[in-house]
Amino acid sequence: MFDEIVDYVRENYSRASKIIEVGVGSRIDVAEKIKKSLPLAEVLVTDKDEAWVRQHSTSQIRAVADDVRFPQTPVYQHASLLYSIHPPFEIVEPMVMLARRIRADLLVVPRSDEQESFHHNEWEKLVRNGRTLGWLRVHRREHLS
Amino acid sequence: MVSSDAIVVWLEEVRKDDIHIVGGKCANLGELTAKGITVPPGFAVTADAFRRFLEETKIGEVIQKTLTNGEGPRDPKQYEDASEEIRKIIESAPMPSDIASEVRSAYRDLEKKTGNPQVKVAVRSSATSEDLPDASFAGQQDTFLNVKGEDALVHYVQKCWSSLYTPRAIFYREEKGFPHEKVLISVGVQKMVDSEVSGVIFTLDPVNGDPSKIIIESSWGLGEALVAGVVRPDRFIVDKGTLQIVHKEIVPKMIEHVPNHETGLTMEREVSAERRNAASLGDEQVVELARLARDIEDHYQTPQDVEFAVEKTKSGQKVYVVQTRPETFWARMKTPSESGKSPVLDRVVVVQGLAASPGLHAGRAKVVIGLQDAGRMMKDKDILVTRMTNPDWVPYMKIAGAIVTEDGGTTCHAAIVSREMGIPCIVGARNATKLLLTGKEYTVDAKAGVVYQGLVEEVLKPHAAAAQQIPTVIPVTSTRIYVNISLPELAEKVARETHADGVGLLRAEHMMLSVGKHPRLLIEEGGGQKMVDAFAEGVRKVATPFAPKPVVYRCLDFKPDEFLGLPGGEKYEREAGHVGPNPLLGFRGAFRYVKEPDVFRLECRAIRKVREEFKLTNVHVMLPFVRTLEDFRNAKKIMEEEGLKRSPDFKLWIMCEVPATVLLIDKFVQEGIDGISFGTNDLTMLILGIDRDDASIQEIYDERNLAVLRAMSHVIRICSEHGVTTSICGQAPSNYPEVVEFLVREGAVSMSVNPDKVIETKQLVAGIEQKLILEGMRKMRENNGESGALQPRWPK
Secondary structure (H helix, E strand, O other), rough: HHHHEEEHHHHHOOOEEEEEOOOOOOOHHHHHHHHOOOOOOEEEEEEEHHHHHHHHHOOOOOEEEEOOOOOHHHHOOOOOOEEEOOHHHHHHHHHHHHHHHOOOOEEEOOOOOHHHOHHHHOOEEEEEEOOOEEEEOOOOOOOOO | OOOOOOEEEEEOOOOOHHHHHHHHHHHHHHHHHHHHOOOOEEEEEEEHHHHHHHHHOHHEEEEHHHHHOOOOOOHHHHHHHHHHHHHHHHHHHHOOHHHHHHHHHHHHHHHHOOOOOOOOOEEEEEEEOOOOOOOHHOOOOOOEEEEEHHHHHHHHHHHHHHHHHHHHHHHHHHHOOOHHHHEEEEEEEEOOOOEEEEEEEOOOOOOOOOOOOOEEEEEEEEEHHOOOOOOEEEEEEEEEEOOOOOEEEEEOOEEEEOOOOOOOEEEEEEEEEEHHHOOOOHHHHHHEEEHHHHHHHHHHOOOEEEEEEEEEEOOEEEEEEEEEEEHHHHHHOOOOOOOOOOOOOOOOOOEEEEEEEEOOEEEEEEEEOOOOHHHHHHOOOOHHHHHHHHOOHHHHHOOOOEEOOOOOOOOOOOHHHHHHHOOOOOOOOOOOHHHHOOOOOEEEEEOOOEEEEOOOOOHHHHHHHHHHOOOOOOOOOEEEEEEEEHHHHHHHHHHHHHHHOOOOEEOOHHHHHHHOOOOHHHHHHHHHHHHHHHHHHHHHHHHHHOOOOOOOEEEEOOOOHHHHOOOOHHHHHOOOOOOOOHHHOOHHHHHHHOOOOOHHHHHHHHHHHHHHHHOOOOEEEOOOOOOOOOHHHHHHHHHHHHOOOOOOOOOOOOOOOOOOHHHHHHHHHHHOOOOEOOHHHHHHHHHOOOOEEEEEHHHHOOOOOHHHHHHHHHHHHHHHOOOOEEEEEHHHHOHHHHHHHHHHHHOOOOEEEHHHHHHHHHHHHHHHHHHHHHHHHHHHHHHHHOOOOOOOOOOO
């Protein structure tokens, strides 16, 4: 599952120096697959819940305890892409603010009943194989693929 | 200024102009020392020392050769191989004796200075070029802590040098075309602070850029845990003007990083029980740190991120500033234009409009009507004044300090793009292109939507800007405006800030994600009670701040594929055959509750616990995706068996999102419901026959389609006749104001929107309700044979 996100990131962010999954929760497999696809990029994951972060401490991916509503900026600096899978919509706006501040792109894959919260004028719909994959906001000016 | 061929320089000798000799970090620390701020004592091994090391050992040539081996694009393995080889060479080459001797001698002096033989030091790289965004180049593992003794120091200085050649750093420099040989680093050596507490201070709120606040984050132990983000810190907000603490958030701190005296490294350990929930800083310390940060900001004349450490000493505690960096993002947004002109004291408003992207800026106006003039006229930080922008204007918008347009509303091109870019913007400013003059100076206050003549200093001052914010008036409406909530932790804030009339949709899905397992796996492992407790706690967090206003809990409505992310998901969804070709139409909603009653019963028990144990009787239940009367009847029966029986103070709602519930709404009313809530996303999908996830047919997906509106109208009418409440929790009211007007006119009792839309919707609904009252009065007059026009009536 979510292999299409991995493919998309690999194809579009192959020159990225840092990629961050925000609100990783219980699963770290997507981040691990991205790291495997892009070994030169630093891939890290964050969650406000320290228990999840500790659970991921055995992974090769660095896991960081952080509440994106009050982000610890140094953790995110120099990221090319922030992405989040099924985030509660309350943290979408803080993610937008953060991505804008650090000039990173933001990819959000919402749950189906929160799809329509993404205002079409502000977000770019990301379609893969004819299906909606998620929503993107581009803040970087340079090409990373 | 220090000599550029020095090998070692002490921090107190260094100033900010020495960045090319000692790098940015060390130059900054020297500047702070000169200002009288306590930094851990130490010295820098200069960039020139590294250059001489490369030259005298002839390693530079070897490195160049290694990096130019092979042609064409390299694969990651080649970067790794080159990095490994170069680092080995740098770390194993003997350091030229005069350099080593000076480094050793400086270390011995540091021992004397600190009165601490074998003093432990931190060894860090310090990038010398301002073009280089430090970490990306120098690598992120280039700090070595608890280094002890001369031999170890020499070794770690070389390790720091070699960290300039990590695979990522080599890759990045090649990508950007920076010559490797031009990139040099200095190495900072400082006494290790045995921190009892450490943290970061921001001299403006990094979340919203508020410059009137100082934010302090602190935690127990060494700072690396905080900077690396492995702990959540305590958080203090201090008013920059009065230095009063205005907010405190003390969180449980489970782990801390401390020096490991046996290995000389650092280690992670659990925080002792008595300190875990205690504040890591006292109020007096918070104020002292805020004062210190304010001084540093004053010195640099720009907002700062300051890292600090508090060390326990024999006489008490000592505060060290470990590092300070300029905050660039918000500083860039709020800096007024530089001008030698004296400020204007009286405010003269030239034009007014809608505040589309908040912020303040003062500068020269450039009135640009046609795009062909923009390139010639627009200079960096000018105020762009025009009728309206389109995508062709973006290059000029990027360099503008502020944007003012004559046309447009808050969703026009100029508004959206300026918000995206963080540029202050006012739209709909009538006659702006006539009233504002090219070359004249103005102050744009895009919080208040006003352009003042000249440079109005009192507006540009942070405190004045904060003080003049106009409080939002929240009107009372007959139509109740509820809020949708997904994250219980935020409910208290949402309740306080939005003044919503209740929660029209409390989603359960994120509570399940927080539990972190598929519910069937939980049950299999005997953890059903864990789910009951977690859900009850989540609902309590929402119901408490809203009480006695109603909170409508919607039972779990994961689509089968959305469960797959949870441990157990593959087994209980895919392998169980629930993940069909279109999960939106699959094993979900009320049907699922009947087929898997054991999971549904856990949810019911959680709600019962909230209502009976926590005495929060403002919590009600809504069943999603109800397809048939039979499903509804069976789900309701299970609820009753679990003690959730409809009563005057316990309401049962259903989501109206399947055409069958629309067509049979009278039957559902007879069956026994207290309310319905339209789920416009699924209702639109099913009425129009559109797969919401199929991108090829999205252009006809529209909640305002007449068929959808007719369906809602029918349901509202039937429900109104039977005293059943009607609401909506889909996105339509948030996205389309005309849908709000439609619902108010049709008589919907309430609508539930996202938190950021509550106040806006209240204001919109208030306007519509007033319009309806006026229309009703006109109609009454017309029926009475009077003119429909409403004339003022004067007392006779």
